[in-house]
Amino acid sequence: MHDQPLNMLWLQSGGCGGCTLSMMCAESPELFTSFEAAGIHVLWHPSLSEASGNAVTQTLEAIINDEVKLDILCLEGAVVRGPNNTGKFHMMAGTSEPMMHWIKKLSLKADYVIAVGTCAAYGGITSGGGNPTDACGMQYEGKRRGGLLGQDFRSVRKLSVVNIAGCPTHPNWVTETLAQIVLGNFTESNMDEFGRPRSYVDQLVHHGCPRNEYYEFKASAKKPSDLGCLMENLGCVGTQAHADCNTRLWNGGGSCLRGDYPCVNCTAPGFEEPGHPFTETPKIAGIPVGLPTDMPKAWFVALASLSKAATPERLKLNAVSDHVKVVQGIRGRTK
Ligand code: SF4
């Protein structure tokens, strides 16, 4: 644990600002109490701080000149390198320098560098569609290590970039990781192979999904409002998506699946371009291409046909309905 509050600077680059909006929905405790309790001092954040213009650039200069200590640098949004690697598509307001130069200079001063959201981590949505702005992540370009800072980059505390991936990130993924850092017990071993904090990516979105009973019997939804499992027809990749969205709920009680939307694996590099519409499941010979990572295809096929043969009538009917049509009966009782 650090004696003094840690100075955190937050910059925004090529993104939509959604991770900040999401973070502002932090609950139990709310955001500012979380920062205070964790011992985080916000040096500057574009949406949370009053300072603007010269006051901000002076702070950035003071960090670069070692007059102000930078403990944590957070970047939200992808690094914009275009055109022709000049970074001039995104100039830092009030300065004559591209944002990507500021990010690089400040990263060299920070004890910890954090990429908040999938754009800052891997390029994300900003790098999709032919990537006209040549966007990339802090230390990744899609699945490939490198990005702006290069694969060998380590922060002052010898840690690679912490990728709090998600589009947007869950507020508590951010506050929890910051708290771990302040406690001084966040190391390389707390990250998975894509640099994501294991506190939330050691789980799958599938865990805790309210549609699990339908999944077990392969009772599948056919259209978005149906109650059934969204894997077979509607593009859900919750069985492969590393995040705890169905056990650490959003905004009090939500998740994509609870809102009738398939998981599109937004914490993964490259999620933005799956090669098919998000709400369609690609299949070969009627079998979904993206099966659970630890299940051999032959087993899945065998289990799926067994499950389908055993699907209770209740689940078959409810799976393709937008409300429960048949309730579970009580054993030993007849209606
Ligand atoms: S809808 Fe997705 S997350 Fe839910 S049970 Fe089906 S595969 Fe799993």
Ligand code: SF4
């Ligand atoms: S359920 Fe999937 S798509 Fe939705 S926020 Fe979680 S990881 Fe992202």
